[in-house]
Structure formats: C-alpha cells, structure tokens
Amino acid sequence: MSNTLYYLNKLWLRFPALANVPLPRKLPVLLGNPTTPVLKTFSIATTNICNAKCVFCAYPKSLDSKGVMSDVTFENALELLKSYGSDITYVDFTPTVGDPLIDPKIVERVERVKKLGYKTTLTTNCILLTAEVAKKLLLYCDEIYISIPSLTRDDYAQVYGVDKQLDVFENLSYLIFAKLSRSNTGNCKIHIRFRNKLKPSEIIRSLTFQSLACYFGKDITFSFTSSFDNWGGAIVALPKGMKLRTKGSTRKIPCKGMGHVSVLHDGTLRACGCRFIMSQHDSLVIGHVTRTDKFAVRSELERLSRSFVSGERPATCKDCSFYDPAT
Numbered sequence: 001m002s003n004t005l006y007y008l009n010k011l012w013l014r015f016p017a018l019a020n021v022p023l024p025r026k027l028p029v030l031l032g033n034p035t036t037p038v039l040k041t042f043s044i045a046t047t048n049i050c051n052a053k054c055v056f057c058a059y060p061k062s063l064d065s066k067g068v069m070s071d072v073t074f075e076n077a078l079e080l081l082k083s084y085g086s087d088i089t090y091v092d093f094t095p096t097v098g099d100p101l102i103d104p105k106i107v108e109r110v111e112r113v114k115k116l117g118y119k120t121t122l123t124t125n126c127i128l129l130t131a132e133v134a135k136k137l138l139l140y141c142d143e144i145y146i147s148i149p150s151l152t153r154d155d156y157a158q159v160y161g162v163d164k165q166l167d168v169f170e171n172l173s174y175l176i177f178a179k180l181s182r183s184n185t186g187n188c189k190i191h192i193r194f195r196n197k198l199k200p201s202e203i204i205r206s207l208t209f210q211s212l213a214c215y216f217g218k219d220i221t222f223s224f225t226s227s228f229d230n231w232g233g234a235i236v237a238l239p240k241g242m243k244l245r246t247k248g249s250t251r252k253i254p255c256k257g258m259g260h261v262s263v264l265h266d267g268t269l270r271a272c273g274c275r276f277i278m279s280q281h282d283s284l285v286i287g288h289v290t291r292t293d294k295f296a297v298r299s300e301l302e303r304l305s306r307s308f309v310s311g312e313r314p315a316t317c318k319d320c321s322f323y324d325p326a327t
C-alpha cells in the first residue's frame with residue numbers, strides 16, 4: 001500500500017489535476033470465517049475528548065461523558081491484548097472520536113505497547129503535536145496518520161470548526177523535520193490524509209502544500225478524501241465540495257468494522273472502533289475489560305454477526321454508510 005501511495009503521490013505532484021480523479025473503492029478482502037470478522041486490530045482509545053469540531057464527524061453530537069483512560073483501565077486493556085498472543089500484531093491508539101494527543105500519557109502508553117512487540121499506529125489532527133512529542137512518537141509508532149482538511153486557514157476553520165491551521169502547519173513541519181533529521185532512528189511512516197472540501201489540485205497548488213511538497217516520498221505520503229460516510233445517519237449534510245455517501249443496500253453480511261474491537265477510555269469494549277450515532281454505549285458494546293475475556297469477545301462477535309444475517313443488525317449499523325462487508 002505504501003508503495004502504491006508513493007507512486008500516486010509522485011503522479012499527483014507532477015500532474016495536480018489527476019488528483020481530482022476519485023480512486024476506485026477498495027475491494028472487500030476475505031477475512032477467515034465469512035460470517036464473523038476476524039479480530040486483527042486492537043484499538044485502545046485512551047480518550048474520547050477532541051479539540052476540533054469537524055463537520056463530517058459525529059463528535060460534536062456525542063452525548064457520552066468525556067474522559068481519559070486511567071492507569072488501571074490501561075493495564076486491564078493490556079492484559080486482554082496480551083491474552084491474544086500472536087493473533088493480534090497491530091494496536092491502534094486512534095479513538096473512534098477524540099484526539100489521542102489529549103491524553104497526557106499517550107507517548108508512554110504507545111512506548112509501552114511498542115516495547116511489548118506490537119506494531120503501533122495513531123491518527124491525530126496534529127493540533128497538540130509539539131516538537132518533543134513528535135520526536136518520541138516517531139520512535140514508538142510504526143505509522144502516524146495526520147487528519148487535516150487542507151493547509152489554508154479558511155478551509156481549516158470551516159471543515160474542522162476551529163481556527164488552528166497556523167498551529168497545525170507549524171506542528172506538521174516539526175513532525176516532518178524530525179522524521180528527516182539524522183537523529184531520528186525510528187522507521188515510522190507518516191501519512192497525511194486530507195479531508196478536503198477544496199479540489200485536490202487546489203490543495204496541491206497552495207503555497208503551504210508546495211512548501212512541504214519536496215519532503216514527500218516513500219516515508220511521508222498523502223491522500224485525499226472528499227467522499228464521507230454518514231456516521232450511521234448522524235451526519236445528514238456536508239458543505240459544498242464534500243460528498244456524503246448514503247447507505248448501501250446489502251446488509252446481510254456482517255461488517256468488517258466489527259473486527260476492530262475497541263477499548264473505550266472507561267474500559268467498555270465495543271465491537272466497532274469506527275462509528276456510532278449519539279453514543280458509543282450502544283448495541284455494539286460487547287463487555288468491559290474487567291470482566292470480558294477473549295472467548296467472550298469472540299462469542300459476542302459471533303452473536304452480532306448472526307444479527308446481520310438474520311436482519312436484526314445493531315441499530316448503529318442499519319443506515320451506516322461506512323459499512324464494509326466482511327466477505
């Protein structure tokens with residue numbers, strides 16, 4: 001995938017207009033048992049607090065109480081993770097909503113998991129990324145995803161709901177320079193995801209983008225998204241330039257999203273680390289780290305999978321256009 005992005009990035013930089021051509025939707029991948037998604041990625045969402053209010057995200061509408069994971073809950077999450085042995089190799093610190101850098105202990109937590117031998121990743125909006133944090137994350141993360149609308153101030157404020165473009169550009173520069181610095185010994189790959197309202201060719205031609213373009217390459221890549229899902233129906237309209245995907249028709253096959261089990265900041269275990277409508281404490285909850293083991297997780301995933309097949313699927317999944325069939 002990173003090679004594909006590398007060559008796409010080269011093509012986009014050479015011919016900006018090509019960046020406006022949408023990519024074909026990823027083909028579904030067959031994952032083991034066709035009726036129950038296989039748990040491959042374990043998410044530890046150490047906070048559900050965010051410092052942005054993106055127009056394409058359900059965070060501003062969330063009714064959940066906000067918080068940061070306690071040390072005890074983090075230890076419990078690690079115990080459950082370790083019980084999977086080598087079946088899980090990848091740990092994602094990206095919360096369903098919230099920015100991981102809001103958690104003051106995020107660096108030490110990622111370091112801890114990395115030192116246990118897992119591959120680690122997180123997505124951040126970069127608003128709180130200091131030079132110091134950037135250097136450490138580059139050591140302990142295998143992949144860092146940066147989520148931004150574009151590098152123009154008005155676009156940032158409109159799409160992310162806060163006037164933080166200047167900070168983000170500065171912080172992104174720290175990260176890129178730290179990555180390219182001789183003292184950086186990590187192998188982390190950085191990927192910038194533009195959630196764009198502007199046309200990709202407009203972003204590429206902007207002065208801010210051009211000032212970073214010479215640093216893009218195999219380890220620092222970018223991509224564009226102008227088509228967004230509806231968060232189970234929570235998002236009903238988007239600004240001009242952003243396309244809202246409506247729900248697909250076939251829902252009898254379980255969603256691949258259920259293979260992305262997430263530990264929420266309060267220890268709740270949820271079968272989908274991607275989407276919710278008003279609350280993450282919904283029918284996709286499958287237990288709690290203090291009392292649910294990996295066998296109970298499996299049995300809950302099977303129960304939810306059967307609910308898709310029988311047509312009684314969870315309410316959050318009914319109209320979710322992020323649905324991705326597991327077969």
Ligand code: SF4
Pocket residue numbers: 050051052053054057058059060096097098099125147
């Ligand atoms: S998309 Fe991410 S940065 Fe934006 S409001 Fe949602 S959680 Fe926050």
Ligand code: SF4
Pocket residue numbers: 232255256257258271272273274275276316317318320321322323324
């Ligand atoms: S349909 Fe949507 S809410 Fe349901 S598991 Fe898939 S991504 Fe998550």
